[in-house]
Every structure is written in C-alpha cells, then in structure tokens.
Amino acid sequence: MSDSKLAGSVNQLSISSGSTLPSSANPGRQQLLKLAVSNQRQVNYPVTKKDSRVLEGKRYSSSKQKDEPIAGVPSPMGPQWRDFHIGMFEIGKPLGKGKFGRVYLAKEKKTGFVVALKTLHKSELIHSRIEKQVRREIEIQSNLRHKNILRLFGHFHDEKRIFLILEFAGRGELYQHLRRASRFPESTAAKYIYQMANALAYLHKKHVIHRDIKPENILLGIDGEIKLSDFGWSVHAPSNRRTTLCGTLDYLPPEMVEGKEHTEKVDLWSLGVLTYEFIVGAPPFEDVSGHSATYKRIAKVDLKIPSFVSPEAKDLITRLLRHSPEQRISLEQVVKHPWMLKHKASWSSDQ
C-alpha cells in the first residue's frame, strides 16, 4: 500500500505542517501523576445528551461514535476537539517507545487536557505490512467506552506519521509493576482479574475479541485501575469464528495452537493464563526448551499450580484453562467466583 493510500485510509484528518516533537518539557513522576489527576477532575462529570452529540460529531474522529450508554464511568471525552493537528498539543516527555514509534505525554493547549500521543511511522507500518492491522486497531478502539479500556480519542496524520490521541494512563505498564513485585498478592491479582473480566465482557458484548491479552498490553490508570490497550490483534467478529493464528505464544489457547477456528472464548483462556502469571510470577506453559515444547504443553493443558496458590484461585484458573472452549467458565461467573467474593471487601468501594 502506498503512503497516500494509507493516508487515505485514515481519512478526514487534518494534515499538520510536519512539526518535530521536542522532548523539552520533562516532568517527573510526581508531575505526571498530578497531570493525570487534573485530567480526571476535568472528566469526572456526567455525560449530557449535548456531550454525546459532540462525541458523535464526525469531526471529532474519523470513525463514527455510537449513541449508547457509556459503561463504567462517564466517558473521559476531553475537550470538544475538532480537526486534530499537531499544533494543538504541547509535547512533553516521551512515555515510552514501541516497535513503530514513540509515545509522548502531550497537553491540548486550549483546555490543558493531558493525553498520550502515540506516533507511528508510516514507512515502517508499510514495510512491516501492518497497515490493515493499524487501521483495524483505530476503528475498533475508537468505538470503545469502558473505564477499564484505554480510550482512543482520535487520530490524525502528517506526511510521515500517524498520531493516535490516547488516554494517558498515569501509572504506566502493568508489566513493569509485575516484574518489580515478582508476583502480586492474591487480593491485588483478584482485583485486576475482576476488572479485566468486566472489560472483556464489554468487548464480547460488542463482538470484539481482543486475542492478545498479556501484562504488556495492560496499562494502569491514576487510581491503579486496569486500562486494557493494544487492539492490534483484536477482531470485530460478528460471526464469532476466526481462524487466523496470532497472539503471543505463552498466552495462546489450544484451539489457536492447533489452528482450529476460534471464538471470543480465546480471551477466557488468556484470562486464565493472566491469573496464573499474576499469582505465580510466570506464565503456566512457558518452556525454556523452545516454542514447540510450549505448544505441546498448551495442547495437553500441562498445568502445574504451585502449592502456595489458594484453593479458590486454583479453582478459577483450572476452570478458565479448559482445553474445550465451551467448558471454560463464563465472564459472568468469573466476577461472581468465590475467589472474587473472598477478596472484594479489600478493594476500594468503586470496583
């Protein structure tokens, strides 16, 4: 696909003059948290009908917004932005680096609304043949509204780059928190899995399968709440049956390892792997001797749960990690599982 075609595929965007991204403003961690809090204050009010109309306006984003109740909290819709372009933002500290570009902290100049601006280099997307994947990611993520799913407010492009205007996740990558802690206490793990189950229930209701659930794809908001991100492998599957092989090895379910058709139940399997990794500190089917050994362990459901894991957690993990997708416990049952009930009282009241 040519650059111009790709540009056309993310249509209705303003084209900036191609300004460079300075990283001069370099706020420390405390300041980042302050910025995230100030954002939260701005968005913490009920969404009115008028607001919803603004959200639906085609100039807000290239994808049409749906008129539907917003799950979880009021949508952090931010200011009533129109015609996105780089000049609208004051660019701050780089938040991280991905495969195809950097992510910067940015502030919308007029309103002071803080976002994460993700840059993707078009030439690299084309070279890696993932233009379709990016387009799908944008289409899917910009239509999602849930407190545990990272918002994509909009997107624009210049000659060389695509910019995604993302919700700023004040506490960064969950993966880093997990590596630092080695493993989470069960009450923390249960809180995260509860929020993940809610996010997935919302996605599945909209016939979206994430297909790439893993700690690296989860960010944390300012209150330490889950923000599921990275919809690069997700599919909108009204038919509920897909056969493409993708995803990360350790989190792949048997039906995908075996190249069979798969449904939204792949995310249930990955939720089981995630539960295990949160509590134990490593994924259950990891095999140092190589990929094919991991594949075999997944296909056999060769699951060994250490004895320090509570019986309730063990029960939930084994109910999620069933070879047969149909036998996996439902998300509705996950949130009511005894492991959740055991720990729920220790979470803050707004779960």
Ligand SMILES: Nc1ncnc2c1ncn2[C@@H]1O[C@H](COP(=O)(O)OP(=O)(O)OP(=O)(O)O)[C@@H](O)[C@H]1O
């Ligand atoms: N919305 C956000 N809020 C805060 N930090 C973010 C946000 N998005 C990304 N980051 C930070 O920037 C880093 C790079 O993000 P990015 O999504 O580009 O990379 P990635 O997760 O490796 O994705 P990919 O695999 O698509 O390259 C992340 O690891 C994270 O630390």
